[in-house]
Amino acid sequence: MTENQEHHYTEDVQEHLHEVEHLLEKHALVETVAHQQEMPRDERHILVDKLLQKQHLAELGQKLATLHPADIAYILEALPIEQRLLVWEQVEADRDGEILIEVSDAVRESLIATMSGEELLEATEQLDTDEIADLAPDLPHDVIFEVFKSLSIEEREQLRSAMSYPEDAVGALMDFDMVTIREDVSLEVVTRYLRRFDELPDHTDLLFIVDREDNFKGVLPLKRLLVHEPETEVAALMITETVILHPDDKADHAAQTFERYDLVSAPVVDAKGMLVGRLTVNSVMDFIRAESESDVLNLAGLREEEDIFASVWKSAQNRWLWLALNLCTAFFASRVIGMFEGTIAKFVALATLMPIVAGIAGNSANQTTTIIIRALALGQISSTNARRLVGKELAIGALNGLVWGGIAGLFAFLLYENLLIGVIMTSAMLLNLLLGALVGLLIPLTMQKLGRDPAIGSSVLLTAITDSGGFFIFLGLATLFLTN
Amino acid sequence: MTENQEHHYTEDVQEHLHEVEHLLEKHALVETVAHQQEMPRDERHILVDKLLQKQHLAELGQKLATLHPADIAYILEALPIEQRLLVWEQVEADRDGEILIEVSDAVRESLIATMSGEELLEATEQLDTDEIADLAPDLPHDVIFEVFKSLSIEEREQLRSAMSYPEDAVGALMDFDMVTIREDVSLEVVTRYLRRFDELPDHTDLLFIVDREDNFKGVLPLKRLLVHEPETEVAALMITETVILHPDDKADHAAQTFERYDLVSAPVVDAKGMLVGRLTVNSVMDFIRAESESDVLNLAGLREEEDIFASVWKSAQNRWLWLALNLCTAFFASRVIGMFEGTIAKFVALATLMPIVAGIAGNSANQTTTIIIRALALGQISSTNARRLVGKELAIGALNGLVWGGIAGLFAFLLYENLLIGVIMTSAMLLNLLLGALVGLLIPLTMQKLGRDPAIGSSVLLTAITDSGGFFIFLGLATLFLTN
Numbered sequence: 006m007t008e009n010q011e012h013h014y015t016e017d018v019q020e021h022l023h024e025v026e027h028l029l030e031k032h033a034l035v036e037t038v039a040h041q042q043e044m045p046r047d048e049r050h051i052l053v054d055k056l057l058q059k060q061h062l063a064e065l066g067q068k069l070a071t072l073h074p075a076d077i078a079y080i081l082e083a084l085p086i087e088q089r090l091l092v093w094e095q096v097e098a099d100r101d102g103e104i105l106i107e108v109s110d111a112v113r114e115s116l117i118a119t120m121s122g123e124e125l126l127e128a129t130e131q132l133d134t135d136e137i138a139d140l141a142p143d144l145p146h147d148v149i150f151e152v153f154k155s156l157s158i159e160e161r162e163q164l165r166s167a168m169s170y171p172e173d174a175v176g177a178l179m180d181f182d183m184v185t186i187r188e189d190v191s192l193e194v195v196t197r198y199l200r201r202f203d204e205l206p207d208h209t210d211l212l213f214i215v216d217r218e219d220n221f222k223g224v225l226p227l228k229r230l231l232v233h234e235p236e237t238e239v240a241a242l243m244i245t246e247t248v249i250l251h252p253d254d255k256a257d258h259a260a261q262t263f264e265r266y267d268l269v270s271a272p273v274v275d276a277k278g279m280l281v282g283r284l285t286v287n288s289v290m291d292f293i294r295a296e297s298e299s300d301v302l303n304l305a306g307l308r309e310e311e312d313i314f315a316s317v318w319k320s321a322q323n324r325w326l327w328l329a330l331n332l333c334t335a336f337f338a339s340r341v342i343g344m345f346e347g348t349i350a351k352f353v354a355l356a357t358l359m360p361i362v363a364g365i366a367g368n369s370a371n372q373t374t375t376i377i378i379r380a381l382a383l384g385q386i387s388s389t390n391a392r393r394l395v396g397k398e399l400a401i402g403a404l405n406g407l408v409w410g411g412i413a414g415l416f417a418f419l420l421y422e423n424l425l426i427g428v429i430m431t432s433a434m435l436l437n438l439l440l441g442a443l444v445g446l447l448i449p450l451t452m453q454k455l456g457r458d459p460a461i462g463s464s465v466l467l468t469a470i471t472d473s474g475g476f477f478i479f480l481g482l483a484t485l486f487l488t489n
Numbered sequence: 490m491t492e493n494q495e496h497h498y499t500e501d502v503q504e505h506l507h508e509v510e511h512l513l514e515k516h517a518l519v520e521t522v523a524h525q526q527e528m529p530r531d532e533r534h535i536l537v538d539k540l541l542q543k544q545h546l547a548e549l550g551q552k553l554a555t556l557h558p559a560d561i562a563y564i565l566e567a568l569p570i571e572q573r574l575l576v577w578e579q580v581e582a583d584r585d586g587e588i589l590i591e592v593s594d595a596v597r598e599s600l601i602a603t604m605s606g607e608e609l610l611e612a613t614e615q616l617d618t619d620e621i622a623d624l625a626p627d628l629p630h631d632v633i634f635e636v637f638k639s640l641s642i643e644e645r646e647q648l649r650s651a652m653s654y655p656e657d658a659v660g661a662l663m664d665f666d667m668v669t670i671r672e673d674v675s676l677e678v679v680t681r682y683l684r685r686f687d688e689l690p691d692h693t694d695l696l697f698i699v700d701r702e703d704n705f706k707g708v709l710p711l712k713r714l715l716v717h718e719p720e721t722e723v724a725a726l727m728i729t730e731t732v733i734l735h736p737d738d739k740a741d742h743a744a745q746t747f748e749r750y751d752l753v754s755a756p757v758v759d760a761k762g763m764l765v766g767r768l769t770v771n772s773v774m775d776f777i778r779a780e781s782e783s784d785v786l787n788l789a790g791l792r793e794e795e796d797i798f799a800s801v802w803k804s805a806q807n808r809w810l811w812l813a814l815n816l817c818t819a820f821f822a823s824r825v826i827g828m829f830e831g832t833i834a835k836f837v838a839l840a841t842l843m844p845i846v847a848g849i850a851g852n853s854a855n856q857t858t859t860i861i862i863r864a865l866a867l868g869q870i871s872s873t874n875a876r877r878l879v880g881k882e883l884a885i886g887a888l889n890g891l892v893w894g895g896i897a898g899l900f901a902f903l904l905y906e907n908l909l910i911g912v913i914m915t916s917a918m919l920l921n922l923l924l925g926a927l928v929g930l931l932i933p934l935t936m937q938k939l940g941r942d943p944a945i946g947s948s949v950l951l952t953a954i955t956d957s958g959g960f961f962i963f964l965g966l967a968t969l970f971l972t973n
Contacts, residue, residue, distance in 0.1 A: 014730060014731055014732045014750060016732075016733070018749070018868075019868050022868075022871075023871075026871070026873065073749070073750065075749040075750060076749070079749070079867075082867070082869060083867075083868070083869040083871070083874075085874060085877065196715070199715045199716060200715070200716055200717070200718065201716075202715075202716045203716065204712060204713070204716060205712035205715060205716060206712075207712075207751060208694075208751070208753060209712055210692075210694065210753070227711055227715070228688060228689035228690075228691075228693055229688070231680070231683045231684070231686075231689060231711070232683060232684055232685075232686045232687065232688055232689060233684070234684065246498060247498055248498045248500075249500070263774070264771075264774055264775065264778065265502070265557070265559040265560070265563070266498060266557065266559060267691060267692070267771035269692060269694070269753055269770065286753065286770050286774070287748075287751040289774075290747070290748055290770070290773075290774055290777065291748065293774065293777060293778065293781075294748065294777065294781075297777075297778075297781030297784070297785075298863065300781070300785060301781075301784060301785065301788070301859060301863070302859060302863075304785070304788055304859075305855045305856050305858075305859035306852060306855070306856055307856055307859060307860070310863075311860050313860060313864045313869060313870075313874075313878065314874075314877075317881055317884045317885050317888060318888075320881070320885055321885050321888050321889065324853065324856045324885070324889070325889075325892075327852065327856070328849060328852060328853060328889060328893055329893075331848060331849060331852045332845070332849055332893055332896065332897065335844060335845040335848045335849060336845065336897075336900060338844055338845075339841045339842060339844060339845055340841070342840060342841040342844070343841045343904075346837045346838070346840075346841065349833070349837050349840050350834070350837045353830045353833050353834045353840075354830070355840075356826060356830075356833050356837075356839075356840035356843075357823045357824070357826040357827045357830065358823060359840075360819060360822055360823060360826070360844065360847070360956070361816070361819040361820065361822075361823055363844075364815060364819045364956075365812060365815055365816055365819060368790060368811065368812060368815045369808070369812060371789045371790070372789050372790055372791055372808045372811070374789075375785060375786060375788075375789035375791060376791070376795050376797060379782065379785070379786075379794075380797045383563075383566070383567075384502070384503050384506075384567070385566060385567040385797060386797075387506075387507075387510070387567070389510065390567075390569060390797075390798075393569065393798075394797065397801055397804070400801045401801050401804055401805050401808070404801060404805050405805065405808070405809075405812060409812055409813075409816055412816065413816065413820075416820060420827075472844070472848075
């Protein structure tokens, strides 16, 4: 449970990073100086150095104690691995948990790797069950077992439930910090009930109304509670027609709901109508950020977000799958060119021109796919308008083919003073742009139909087709019309 | 001002879209049947058809009246232009404003184009000043002038202020729906003051504490107000060390602050310490979504988000700049190959292999750039660690060069049974991957230094260099070692 009030908010977290870096430099300097003195050093010197270092580390610890856990997480992420671990050691043990929750997956792994089972157990003690569930995939099994044993029956149930949903389901994002009330009481009673809390949970904009069996009845927004007279009954003010999420709902569907209706929190209700948790806007925002990052990473062929200070070996592995895939499609394209070696031997100009045909269609097809993937994500594409879109994209492809194909044809003609090469160039560009428009549309639509995420892998497949297709069309046309 | 309670929330907005599509089909059917009847039709028939159509439209209007403005916006975006305008006509005039705020820029343009100055003026009447400011860039000048005249002095000041900030500044995203209180009163007084509101503004999780001159003093979270006794003074509970934004702050900096500290709202305070507005999490979330979309669009070379039903001409224009740029770099790469036509004429195998050298390095460089752009956005790169990163990326480039270059060299050797071609292939891959790693790092870093957004344009430049560079290195090595 993060109690923001205890720690400093900061306008510019980079300032703190610089301060920490400065302290680390001072710390490292002592060691360097010690190593540089070639003479054998007496114990007293060594002792002084040690004291000095200790002092720097103590200063660092004091600095960290004033920072918000999210800011410490930021600093840890921005530091190379040795310095990161040095800073991590200076963090008070009872704050480890809240910081582990904040850091990125890759960095979390590097921190957990240095912690003993006991330290990990202690770290989880300060966390809510939904936070423990987030951490669980990175924890050793025996630690999870110990954590489980330390929980109350209710908490065990919550943890089990939170861990049972896939990462992209509402159930995995929800928390259990709900304030529930009954409908047959007055606002006066509610207000007195709330005063018994030390503090309301973060992001409490709604009170959830349930019956004795925890069946969800409706919500009472705080902003309603505050403007009505104390005598009013909850039942008179509660809203029953409200957004209700289910733990099995897709998280991106829930995210769109939050964005559409500008929600701060929403009840999560199971199939039997029981209130099982709530989803809050901060979890939704984290989810959106993570999704959009993984979209960008996927486009560049990175499997997951990378700790920029990870080892060469680890980073390379994150990038290999994509390079291997691209090498395969490049080999294929190379063999397509190989089919026309005879033609190229006669007209070397073809070798200089063919990358243009392949490249532009690839770019254009990528534009189409990007637009379609976005429209699919927003649910804007139905079977009625899909056919319309095919027509439109083909029309744009044809227009681009005539304009850019025309320019490329002119370029080829002027360069090689051969009208036929110019015409072949323009025709090949036109055909390949049409091919690109078609596959740029059909690949994401087909992936969606097959239940796969169209954002993953569409572009490799696409480029493979426009490359090989471009070479085939251009060299094929040339073989037909130039060599006969 | 959106009063969510009045309209239906909906679990699946696509259901509503289908219903609307169904009504539109029925409506269109009447017309088609009328046209298909070849006989001259008497007036009575025409009248019946008209009545039928009217009835369908009335049904449509009733359906729309129950929907949340965001859902109507969604439906408008998912409909082709003629049907979109038909639906738009059925929306009650007094809801036009709140819907215009919700639709995407491209679709908003298409709707506003059909509205008269008077209708636009009426639409803005239901909006808050910060919402009018959002709409203003799309409104004709005379309408803005009329709107301005219709506002109170305070609202004029707010509108002027909101419109004076660039789109990516906090000032452009903030709203003015703040509840302000004094510090020298008791919670009891605050509670009575709140009860005088009909409803508190959306996203009110904080009350803002100001003095008589509107100088910002601190905040009182509702969750504190609710748990303390009525006699307590505001001064005893208010938080003075809190996140304070400035209207000139960059919006993405504010967004990171919201994410880091899990905020729902934050005060916006000017240079003189006066409270001028507040930023809420829903605006931040919209901003994040828009940013991440424009990142993905920029990567694919689309200038802005596209209305999928925009005309071919309009869509093509959105895509041309990028294609023109790519054509230029493709021409350049083509001329690089042209320098080595003599060598290719002797060894046609080179033409089949050269795209592999160019392509893989382009992919690998793109991976590097993506990681660096992300790290730059998070402020994780300092002058201290930049040098370290150069070393790391070069090491990954070398590793990839040996592994994938080795495989490609083997492929070339087995195919053409020429050891030298294999060795040249591997060497060229290695060198081009190193070149890619270097430019993949330096391009975004340089752009950042020049104050430009590294996410825009990095990839064209990158691919241009790895393409031309790859051709030059591979064909250059071949010319040196094969033809002598």
